[in-house]
Amino acid sequence: xxxxxxxxxxxxxxxLGSFGPLTTAGPLVVWTIVVAFVFLECAVIIGLxxxxxxxxxxxxxxxxxxxxxxxxIWALSVGxxxxxxxxxxxxxxxxxxxxxxxVARKDGKYLNxxxxxxxxxxxxxxxxxxxxxxxxxxxVRTLCPMVAGAANMNHxxxxxxxxxxxxxxxxxxxxxxxxxxxxxxxxPWLLPAVLIAMIVALxxxxxxxxxxxxxxxxxxxxxxxxxxxxx
Numbered sequence: 001x002x003x004x005x006x007x008x009x010x011x012x013x014x015x016l017g018s019f020g021p022l023t024t025a026g027p028l029v030v031w032t033i034v035v036a037f038v039f040l041e042c043a044v045i046i047g048l049x050x051x052x053x054x055x056x057x058x059x060x061x062x063x064x065x066x067x068x069x070x071x072x073i074w075a076l077s078v079g080x081x082x083x084x085x086x087x088x089x090x091x092x093x094x095x096x097x098x099x100x101x102x103v104a105r106k107d108g109k110y111l112n113x114x115x116x117x118x119x120x121x122x123x124x125x126x127x128x129x130x131x132x133x134x135x136x137x138x139x140v141r142t143l144c145p146m147v148a149g150a151a152n153m154n155h156x157x158x159x160x161x162x163x164x165x166x167x168x169x170x171x172x173x174x175x176x177x178x179x180x181x182x183x184x185x186x187x188p189w190l191l192p193a194v195l196i197a198m199i200v201a202l203x204x205x206x207x208x209x210x211x212x213x214x215x216x217x218x219x220x221x222x223x224x225x226x227x228x229x230x231x
Contacts, residue, residue, distance in 0.1 A: 030076070038052065059177060085163050088162040101226075109216060116226065119140055135162075181195075
């Protein structure tokens with residue numbers, strides 16, 4: 001009887017451990033979500049409102065629950081890195097084609113005159129290092145490529161800095177999540193709770209972000225002229 005109860009408990013834990021669309025749908029869904037989020041957060045304005053860092057950590061934990069997780073996490077790290085690099089280049093091109101005058105939102109939460117000027121000053125004062133460090137600051141991570149392009153920052157210098165930042169950022173967060181998830185697997189009762197909480201937070205954060213994005217885009221526009229980043 002005791003053995004039967006233990007077996008039922010194990011089955012319950014296993015079922016809870018596979019809770020959520022990310023886990024049950026398999027690595028392909030995780031790949032799609034991660035690559036899409038990373039590219040958008042590095043390329044376009046909606047990325048300001050997406051929970052990119054927590055998404056990478058959550059994806060790493062989810063991968064740890066799969067039998068083929070080790071191979072997938074390293075491959076996904078490379079894929080996320082490439083998506084970040086591509087997003088950076090897309091953001092730079094968008095800013096460069098826009099010219100020195102960017103469109104901000106009056107009293108916006110992130111896309112406002114103050115933040116665009118902040119990024120412009122950071123690039124002017126610190127150049128290469130500003131692009132590198134910007135990778136770890138959520139709203140700066142999205143605005144930096146666009147402002148760098150509009151400010152006509154040296155493309156070669158920008159590319160080197162943003163690529164190094166991508167190499168450090170996405171793979172590191174994915175691997176942190178993966179090895180944290182591997183640790184949680186040693187405590188079966190804890191893994192389902194953490195996984196469920198993080199997936200729910202990610203879904204709610206994304207929904208809230210999209211709502212905030214639409215609210216921000218509905219605000220009146222104002223033109224911000226950025227200063228050229230000198231060599």
